[in-house]
Amino acid sequence: MRSDNAAPILLKDYRQTPYIIDNVELDFRLHPTSTTVRTKLHMRRRDGIAAGTPLELDGDDLKLASVAMDDIPLDDEAYEATPEKLVIHSPEAEPFTLTIDTEINPSTNTQLMGLYVSSGTFCTQCEAEGFRRITYFYDRPDVLATYTTRITASKKAYPVLLGNGNLVESGDVPSTDQHYAVWHDPHPKPSYLFALVAGNLAHIDADYTTASGKAVKLSIFVEHGNETQADWAMDSLIRSMRWDEKVFGREYDLDVFNIVAISDFNMGAMENKGLNIFNDKYILADPDTASDGDYAGIETVVAHEYFHNWTGNRITCRDWFQLCLKEGLTVFRDQEFSSDERSRAVKRIADVQRLKAAQFPEDSGPLAHPVRPEQYKEINNFYTATIYEKGAELVRMIKILLGESGFRKGMDLYFKRHDGDAATIEDFLKSFEDATGKDLSGFSLWYAQAGTPTLTAQTSHDPSAQTFTLKLTQVTPPTPGQQDKKPVVMPVRFGLVGPKGKDMAFSNVEGATVEGDVIILDQAEQTVVFHGISEKPVASLLRGFSAPVNLRSDLTLEEQLFLMRHDIDSFNRWQSAQTVATRLLVARSQGESLPQEDAFIDAMGVIASDQTLDNAFRALALQLPSEADLAREIAENVDPEALALAHEGLRTAIGQRLYGCFRELYTALTPEDASFSPSAQAAGTRALRNRLLGYLAASGEAEGIHLVKAHFDAANNMTDRLAALTLFVHLDLPGKNEALDAFEARHKSNHLAMDKWFTVQATSPAASTLERVKELTEHAGFSWTNPNRVRSLVGAFCAGNQRRFNESDGSGYDYLAEVTLKIDPKNPQLAARILNAFRSWRALEPERQMKAKAALNSILASEQSLSTDTKDIAERCLQ
Ligand code: B3K
Numbered sequence: 001m002r003s004d005n006a007a008p009i010l011l012k013d014y015r016q017t018p019y020i021i022d023n024v025e026l027d028f029r030l031h032p033t034s035t036t037v038r039t040k041l042h043m044r045r046r047d048g049i050a051a052g053t054p055l056e057l058d059g060d061d062l063k064l065a066s067v068a069m070d071d072i073p074l075d076d077e078a079y080e081a082t083p084e085k086l087v088i089h090s091p092e093a094e095p096f097t098l099t100i101d102t103e104i105n106p107s108t109n110t111q112l113m114g115l116y117v118s119s120g121t122f123c124t125q126c127e128a129e130g131f132r133r134i135t136y137f138y139d140r141p142d143v144l145a146t147y148t149t150r151i152t153a154s155k156k157a158y159p160v161l162l163g164n165g166n167l168v169e170s171g172d173v174p175s176t177d178q179h180y181a182v183w184h185d186p187h188p189k190p191s192y193l194f195a196l197v198a199g200n201l202a203h204i205d206a207d208y209t210t211a212s213g214k215a216v217k218l219s220i221f222v223e224h225g226n227e228t229q230a231d232w233a234m235d236s237l238i239r240s241m242r243w244d245e246k247v248f249g250r251e252y253d254l255d256v257f258n259i260v261a262i263s264d265f266n267m268g269a270m271e272n273k274g275l276n277i278f279n280d281k282y283i284l285a286d287p288d289t290a291s292d293g294d295y296a297g298i299e300t301v302v303a304h305e306y307f308h309n310w311t312g313n314r315i316t317c318r319d320w321f322q323l324c325l326k327e328g329l330t331v332f333r334d335q336e337f338s339s340d341e342r343s344r345a346v347k348r349i350a351d352v353q354r355l356k357a358a359q360f361p362e363d364s365g366p367l368a369h370p371v372r373p374e375q376y377k378e379i380n381n382f383y384t385a386t387i388y389e390k391g392a393e394l395v396r397m398i399k400i401l402l403g404e405s406g407f408r409k410g411m412d413l414y415f416k417r418h419d420g421d422a423a424t425i426e427d428f429l430k431s432f433e434d435a436t437g438k439d440l441s442g443f444s445l446w447y448a449q450a451g452t453p454t455l456t457a458q459t460s461h462d463p464s465a466q467t468f469t470l471k472l473t474q475v476t477p478p479t480p481g482q483q484d485k486k487p488v489v490m491p492v493r494f495g496l497v498g499p500k501g502k503d504m505a506f507s508n509v510e511g512a513t514v515e516g517d518v519i520i521l522d523q524a525e526q527t528v529v530f531h532g533i534s535e536k537p538v539a540s541l542l543r544g545f546s547a548p549v550n551l552r553s554d555l556t557l558e559e560q561l562f563l564m565r566h567d568i569d570s571f572n573r574w575q576s577a578q579t580v581a582t583r584l585l586v587a588r589s590q591g592e593s594l595p596q597e598d599a600f601i602d603a604m605g606v607i608a609s610d611q612t613l614d615n616a617f618r619a620l621a622l623q624l625p626s627e628a629d630l631a632r633e634i635a636e637n638v639d640p641e642a643l644a645l646a647h648e649g650l651r652t653a654i655g656q657r658l659y660g661c662f663r664e665l666y667t668a669l670t671p672e673d674a675s676f677s678p679s680a681q682a683a684g685t686r687a688l689r690n691r692l693l694g695y696l697a698a699s700g701e702a703e704g705i706h707l708v709k710a711h712f713d714a715a716n717n718m719t720d721r722l723a724a725l726t727l728f729v730h731l732d733l734p735g736k737n738e739a740l741d742a743f744e745a746r747h748k749s750n751h752l753a754m755d756k757w758f759t760v761q762a763t764s765p766a767a768s769t770l771e772r773v774k775e776l777t778e779h780a781g782f783s784w785t786n787p788n789r790v791r792s793l794v795g796a797f798c799a800g801n802q803r804r805f806n807e808s809d810g811s812g813y814d815y816l817a818e819v820t821l822k823i824d825p826k827n828p829q830l831a832a833r834i835l836n837a838f839r840s841w842r843a844l845e846p847e848r849q850m851k852a853k854a855a856l857n858s859i860l861a862s863e864q865s866l867s868t869d870t871k872d873i874a875e876r877c878l879q
């Protein structure tokens, strides 16, 4: 957190530091309320910098105890120390060792940045600017140094002492109750990758041998009693390590790889070198308390943090503007890993759902920013869906443009050329250009232009000329601070689906470069003509979602229904179902019912019954677009209440029309034995069965409602139990309270399971939901200081309950303003993140807009002093 009203930091202002830090020695004496840190920085002046140039190090809320140059204490006039910086006016000797003593209080560190205590365990979070809360430093990603960390603490209270790198020494401190450990990390790294853990923890271990035969000890540390819940995370880690060797040729590089699960954590996990620290939500799992979504999330996050070892740690970012260099690329890598481990089509649909739900609204509202921003006031607010998810889409497009082998060559060159560097997006793109000879300059605009492009497609067939014409137009809308956009290079994967449902062959094409089944668009408007096409095809465009754009085509509902049944591209089969459903739902929300509804419902029945399709795919294809999806499509004058009612109506209609079919399928999918597997296949079957149950219950048939109770009672895993509980609560079924009580009684001692209990209630469409949320903040299992609890209750209400958060009286908005002000003084990152729920307020109908705006203004008008984090989001939302 920097001081209020600071000027923005600009990409164009980047300069190297005048001094270089080669290595760092840290000596921690841990105590919950008074920890001392001695930092020895071995430094030298950069070539070309004048002798005596001031040395200015970053701090945040620090207290300097002493400072010495080459072991000689500095006179008071030789330096200036404030909580925010340490300036040595004129360092004369060269090279030199600067010794800094600071004293910190980890137990009052509620921001969860720097060194803090979580459930009695000391842990750190340094990305992006947390290291400066431990000691004065050049706390920026381009200052790479080797680190040696000595940790001393009470042996009884903190038997486990962990640092980055390899353990080089440990033992007891004679005549005290203390012990110590010394860790050395030989790989130069920026300060944001520093980590330390000390606690009374249990661990599970595994031995891993890398492809080249190097032995690595893998350990996952958890609270005592949770050991068996870490097995899935360990299994995921081992599979990730193998996969990175096979697919990217990347091996692990230390003797140990440690993971620690922590219960108070601001985000998912952190890739500190050799010592990943995780939110326990992304480590702990067993069938009774974790859903299939949790198992998949653990696999992805464990892989993601592991993959950072190369994309992020060995090659890091020059500055925070380049954040997508490590995040977008690493998300791409974890998506590819999960696609290989599971079903590729299903994974792609899930990733696109997430992109559209999280990134598209960001990109079309006041918080829109380029994948590589050019300015920021608070870097913590830029760990966004745009940097992560859109960043991953850009890497995916590079792969489509260069092909499998071109992409691999480019990645190999990037690793070879930049290992040990703090790199830029230019370095990344240049590696691909040099490895393949292709020019990516037109493509690079994607990094600089915010906003989701709209791709418009008009199709026409001329039977006499035997031509099929595709007129494609692209427009990127204006976004805050960026008015005029240029056309980008966009790969459009496509097929021409013939009347019998088979792809037609084509060879003679004019108007655009076509490589295989990909049209490469590079202009604002292009007309692509296919010759020798005698029968009218249906164009299946943007297969696999080959570019992150909004596609608007002139396909009729009948043509979309045809693709829904026949497209060989599973992604587009799913997308067509979504497109049709969206049009039906939007019509319903405007009081109209389209004649194609029955045909759509029948097509859903066909997909549901198609045994050749993956169960997980069928479950996704039967899912209606969410209310938020519809709001995004409508984009203006949104009335969330009308959308919710339309949604309910169509769901009931589907349940009623397909009751018999769904009932039969539901029974056929009921497992005969009680064994549980977290595999993608077993999860897919549960997903389909739970989707069918949802429609049966929504039909209003008495039997459907009874089935929910039977399902809940018979559930031998969290996925099924939670699915039934959600139906009880969201459909307000008889027995709802008993089900909630039974769930609570079963899981009350497990915080992560109780988070689901909070979320189910916070996302209920009932009119009393906000009151219930307020009541639940008093529940013994809730805590305002634990980010997981706050997100699962308050966050779920604001971001996941479109209807009740956007209540027409503005009560949801006022509540969000109130909780933001409550959380902000303690945990600014959490407050700012929750406040993001306002990002689409301008798309609402005018009355709601007025109320949302008033709530945002009330935050800025508050007498309490705001963090940079919260102020930045509130101001940008209003700009
Ligand atoms: N790099 C961290 C995120 C740090 C967020 C700092 N506010 C986790 C990840 O992306 O892997």
Ligand code: ZN
Residues within 6 Å of the ligand: 304, 308, 326, 327, 330
């Ligand atoms: Zn990451």
